Amino acid sequence: MAIRTVLGTCHHDCPDTCGWEVTVEDGRAVRLRGNPAHPYSKGELCPKVNRMLDRVYSPDRVLTPLIRDGEKGTGTFRPASWDEALHLVAERVGAAVAQHGGETVLPWGDAGTQGSLMRSSLDRRFFARLGASRQVDSLCGGAARNATTSAIGSPLTNDPLDVRFARLVLLWGTNTRLTNRHLWPFIEEARGNGAKVVVVDPVRTVTADAADQFIQPLPGTDVAMMLAMMHVLVRDGLIDRDYLDRHASGFDELAAHVAEWTPTRASAICGVAAGTIEALAHDYGTVMPTFIRTLIGAEHREHGAQFFRTLLCLPTLTGAWRHRGGGLSRSVGSYADSILDDSFLEPVEAGPQRRGISMNRLGWALTTDELDPPVTALFVWNGNPAATVPEAGLIARGLARDDLFTVVSEQFVTETARWADVILPACSQIEQDDVVPAWGHLYLGYNHKAIEPMGESVPNTELWRRLSKAMGFDDPALYESDESILERLLGKVDAHTLRSDAVIRLPLPEDLRPYADGGFGTPSGRHELASPGLEAAGRDRLPEYHDAVEGPRGPDSARFPLVLMSPKIHQRFLNTSYSHIDAHARPEGGAYCELTEGDAAARGIADGDLVCVFNDRGSVVVPARTGPDVRTRDGMVIVPFGWSWPNGPTVNVLTSSTPTDWGGGVALYDTLVEVTRSESGAGTPRN
Ligand SMILES: Nc1nc2c(c(=O)[nH]1)N[C@H]1C(S)=C(S)[C@@H](COP(=O)(O)OP(=O)(O)OC[C@H]3O[C@@H](n4cnc5c(=O)[nH]c(N)nc54)[C@H](O)[C@@H]3O)O[C@H]1N2
Ligand SMILES: Nc1nc2c(c(=O)[nH]1)N[C@H]1C(S)=C(S)[C@@H](COP(=O)(O)OP(=O)(O)OC[C@H]3O[C@@H](n4cnc5c(=O)[nH]c(N)nc54)[C@H](O)[C@@H]3O)O[C@H]1N2
Ligand code: SF4
Ligand SMILES: [Mo]
Secondary structure, eight states: OOEEEEEEEEOOOSTOEEEEEEEEEEEEEEEEEEEOOOOOTTTTOOTTTTGHHOOOOTTTTOHHHHHHHTTTTTTOEEEEEEEEEEHHHHHHHHHHHHHGGGGGGGEOOOOOOOOOHHHHHHHHHHHHHHTOOESSSSSSHHHHHHHHHHHSSSOOOOOOOGGOSSSSEEEEEOOHHHHHHGGGHHHHHHTTOOOOEEEEEEEOOOHHTTTSSEEEEOTTTHHHHHHHHHHHHHTOOOOOOHHHHHEEOOHHHHHHHHHHHHHHHHHHHOOOOOOHHHHHHHHHHSSEEEEEOOOOOGGTTHHHHHHHHTTTTTHHHHHHSSSOOOEEOOOOOOHHHHHSSGOOOOOOOSSSOOOOOEEEGGGHHHHOOOOOSOOOOOEEEEEHHHHHSOOOHHHHHHTHHHHHEEEEEEEEEOOOOGSSSEEEEBOOGGGGGGGOOSSSSSSSEEEOSOOOOOOBBHHHHHHHHHHHHTTTTOOOGGGGOHHHHHHHHHHTHHHHHHHSSEEOOSOOOOOTTTTTTTOSTTTTTTEEEEEEHHHTSSSOOOOOOOOOTTSTSSTTTSOEEEEEEEOOSSSOOOOTTTTTTTHHHHHHHHOEEEEHHHHHHHTTOOOOOOOEEEETTTTEEEEEEOOOTSSTTTEEEEOOBBOOOOTSGGGGGGGGBBOOOTTTSSSSTTOEEEEEOOOOOOOOOOO
């Protein structure tokens, strides 16, 4: 029997980018476990990926091309050969382009795999050659990156692993123990050395349960709390004058502004006691070093950019950037971006720029009559937008259009693939080579193919090559090999060690404190606390609190008085991935609506009752969860994100697609709903 061990790297859209090893016996993967030599994940994976082989060998895998063989959306398909499927795609897409022009084609791809080759490479050239519309904006990360770059001139922040040197850790809008679980041991290490861990989150998460202190503001109100913290820091002289003099500007203006923001004023907005805000500010201003960790959650808000911009002021006021274990850390993907330069994959645009369509407004794009040309051909890969993008009811209505031709590259018949005209089978990560940058640490992973592609599935790069050929395109750049792309991508790293160990640290200093001695990326090199640049761009010159329109004080709050939080909360799902696999879905127990006893009693709802959660966009019907230990607070309900066909309702039929304040992101957590008891029936999208 031939037994091999193959090193690889997890591809999921997760900050941890763990290293794994696959044991292969006679060509079949029999075991997948953590690579103990990986310096960050240290041999541990997670409850999702520990069982990934169930997914690889699932009887539900799509293993041949499938062509629709019934009404759209019914999930009725027949197997076909690649030749037949590609021929159909070329014919239908060719006709759409001939009738409407290339921009009638809309690409929609996300981070279902984070590998550089499979996430986004030849697709860019393929769609440029087609003259397709460009996919713009981001469901994840874009708002925070824009905000950080606008505020301090660069997307870069501190190495998350430096949290181990901290004495005060603020986990602000991140659910570390669930979403970034391999960082938790580094936080425990800090704790072992005496650090205090504070969680700030509107939801009492599993991370909050493990913290020394939990602060639960009303959703979307953190900026008021941060302004009041700055009020206390300035009032009580807990600031680093020397750092401010040398590396910031606009301090006096900011100080005058926050003088108005007493903890009492902020408390009335954020629902956190004034004394709690005072004490937190005191801790922040006196303990050293203080490390703020944040990720994605708080960007999904109407004022998501303002959150990041304001938070970044705190370490500048106290000079916390100076210290190892101080400062602020969010996604660190931009470090890898600057080292794996993939700009060679961007084709030079001939002629006028192709129009951009926001990936966050897919429902609008598929149903509006404002677009000329209309979208009549859609390609989806690396994502499940019918379940993961807000206004899912509108998306379903768009996908149902007879005059829309939809191609989905997938491993499974997802909620989105169910609407396809053609499904093309995609490899799983253990069936393909790739290099995988991380956004939760500074290591780069290599993924060696462990088994041959299952059935007729292909890696995404091969998909784009086949589509190019079917369309009759002859530019050689469309057919560049994986080896050639990898060689160009890896020019600045030790590719030999990367391949042999499957992990290397990015070539960056061990002690990475980007702003220890100033050096902000602004034109002045200073952190412009009062920002002329932002003002010129039509943004607030100073950090400001704004109510959300779709928030508790917005115009619709009388009809829909409850804020809906729809966070990732499941141990066994990764966004919607795995939610359709029974072995993962069953232990998660089903979707639900969690609400406080007060909000439940006011509506005559008891624990376990079936309830309808609704707004003008749609509704879902799920059991209520209530009791003394709920994770929410009055005025806020939780319906978890992650469920999708066939095991659960898509919460995104309810969520808002309002863009975030400075663009690029989407405010899906600023959504208002009402909840009533429901005697029966399934929810319906109203769009
Ligand atoms: N098990 C599991 N792990 C995952 C995922 C998964 O689906 N399942 N998804 C992965 C992906 S794609 C991502 S982007 C990361 C995300 O990682 P995180 O950003 O850590 O996770 P989120 O749940 O998006 O948001 C974190 C927290 O932000 C809180 N939040 C929302 N609004 C506000 C606010 O206004 N103020 C404050 N203070 N907090 C707020 C939410 O309640 C939530 O608990 O997780 C990754 N890891
Ligand atoms: N209500 C609500 N909505 C949210 C969020 C939330 O917290 N609440 N979170 C948002 C966030 S942060 C994110 S990142 C998005 C995630 O949204 P999506 O990216 O749409 O997430 P997934 O459901 O994980 O879909 C990934 C798909 O890619 C497929 N895939 C994996 N590998 C490959 C491959 O190699 N090739 C191809 N062709 N396909 C592959 C998988 O089978 C899977 O179906 O959702 C967002 N939507
Ligand atoms: S999903 Fe995240 S935590 Fe799980 S193995 Fe992959 S990278 Fe690690
Ligand atoms: Mo994400």
